[in-house]
Amino acid sequence: MTTSLHLPIDSPETPDTEAFHDPAAAVERLIEIYFASVRFLCDRFTHVLSNGAPDTRYRAYYPEIRIATSSYAPTDNRLSFGHVTEPGRYSTTVTRPDLYANYLRQQLSLLIENHGVDIEVGVSATPMPVHFAVANDPGLTVPQEGVMEFTLRDVFDVPDLATTHDDIVNGYGFLHEDGSRPLAPFTAQRIDYSLARLSHYTATDADHFQNHVLFTNYQFYIDEFEAYARKVLGDPLSGYTSFVGPGNNQITQADAGLPVPAKLPQMPTYHLKRDNNAGITLVNIGVGPSNAKTATDHIAVLRPHAWLMVGHCAGLRNSQRLGDFVLAHAYLREDNVLDDDLPVWIPIPALAEIQVALEQAVQSVTEHEGYNMKSIMRTGTVATIDNRNWELRDQSGPVQRLSQSRAIALDMESATIAANGFRFRVPYGTLLCVSDKPLHGELKLPGMASEFYHTQVARHLLIGVRAMESLRDMPLERIHSRKLRSFEETAFL
Numbered sequence: 001m002t003t004s005l006h007l008p009i010d011s012p013e014t015p016d017t018e019a020f021h022d023p024a025a026a027v028e029r030l031i032e033i034y035f036a037s038v039r040f041l042c043d044r045f046t047h048v049l050s051n052g053a054p055d056t057r058y059r060a061y062y063p064e065i066r067i068a069t070s071s072y073a074p075t076d077n078r079l080s081f082g083h084v085t086e087p088g089r090y091s092t093t094v095t096r097p098d099l100y101a102n103y104l105r106q107q108l109s110l111l112i113e114n115h116g117v118d119i120e121v122g123v124s125a126t127p128m129p130v131h132f133a134v135a136n137d138p139g140l141t142v143p144q145e146g147v148m149e150f151t152l153r154d155v156f157d158v159p160d161l162a163t164t165h166d167d168i169v170n171g172y173g174f175l176h177e178d179g180s181r182p183l184a185p186f187t188a189q190r191i192d193y194s195l196a197r198l199s200h201y202t203a204t205d206a207d208h209f210q211n212h213v214l215f216t217n218y219q220f221y222i223d224e225f226e227a228y229a230r231k232v233l234g235d236p237l238s239g240y241t242s243f244v245g246p247g248n249n250q251i252t253q254a255d256a257g258l259p260v261p262a263k264l265p266q267m268p269t270y271h272l273k274r275d276n277n278a279g280i281t282l283v284n285i286g287v288g289p290s291n292a293k294t295a296t297d298h299i300a301v302l303r304p305h306a307w308l309m310v311g312h313c314a315g316l317r318n319s320q321r322l323g324d325f326v327l328a329h330a331y332l333r334e335d336n337v338l339d340d341d342l343p344v345w346i347p348i349p350a351l352a353e354i355q356v357a358l359e360q361a362v363q364s365v366t367e368h369e370g371y372n373m374k375s376i377m378r379t380g381t382v383a384t385i386d387n388r389n390w391e392l393r394d395q396s397g398p399v400q401r402l403s404q405s406r407a408i409a410l411d412m413e414s415a416t417i418a419a420n421g422f423r424f425r426v427p428y429g430t431l432l433c434v435s436d437k438p439l440h441g442e443l444k445l446p447g448m449a450s451e452f453y454h455t456q457v458a459r460h461l462l463i464g465v466r467a468m469e470s471l472r473d474m475p476l477e478r479i480h481s482r483k484l485r486s487f488e489e490t491a492f493l
Contacts, residue, residue, distance in 0.1 A: 068090075194297065
């Protein structure tokens, strides 16, 4: 086989496709194939850097998983994942099976249990881009185009945006080129693309991300998160093992110094780790729906068990006070960043398990119960917009829409995070804290803001942590609601 450039192709030797009934053995084979491809591309890339353009083209492939079912026999319909909807052929390409080993074993175990089928593991027809292969070797980087004396894509495969799309999660009736249906929500290239973006935006490796993700829009929450992390690291019974910050700097002792990079990334991210990724990740996404979409687009490929927004908002009701909490039960979406992927007419439902966990966490931390909760927290619609200075415009238009929607709070991130959670089948929720009331003359001025931050941020952050700890102790099948599943759904979570 030759390319249009008439160069012969050199590829690594890999095992033939084999059927497995043991999910652990299937994952080991995926790891074997994946790293055979990675080593091959890294070795050839190093050789080319030293010796110049070769007279051959180097190509390696991602591993893949395939199953075939032939029966409409019913499965456990209480589960929102772990089964296919009808007979047929299903497949997915796989990357970083070492990182996803626990996830893959779980998903394959459910398929074997629910359908009684073997799992076929082999080499796919999807080339592995050299950029993603060398990401496994910290000593290698791919130079920009034009730096080398030859064109990189003449020798190696490079990322192909046509295969990193979201047609599976967005669409209906998606088929792979060979006619098989998708087994997983993301292709290998889409995952590799997001893992690279995560490293860039957060300055931490994907390995550190935990299954429970908090998003915030202020650095003050990071400070409180670090204080909480140091407290629990000092408690040998807490179960937390380490705390990781930007630059992959990690501490395991409560009093250890945590280096701060000279230049923080766009979205500083911190990880309070437990075994099996059962800890908590906090991402400071900054302000705006674009950042919220960017962060969730990429974190979604890690298949977290839940993500929550804990940030500040504008209170829209005169009865609210600064520092009050807002638990979102619905969203008015005027963020405009997801309209092409998820039209605004699609409802974003509240998820009972998440709502209960947040409300119980508020009760626990504030020591308010029952009817008294109404004095510090309101539930209702949160509006998310893309104009930070909306209140400077003629208010008749936006205020009427806010009133018609029964909105009780307004921010720039929450609906985006919830909508992307709905889109990517990641359980989501929102608990905000009122930091200003622009419609009632209480603006976020420096002195007022400082006092607010000192009195409320620590409590708000702790509520988010407590909610995540409650969800962590809940069976996975309860958290992942069937509300998030479409007519044609992938078997993999």
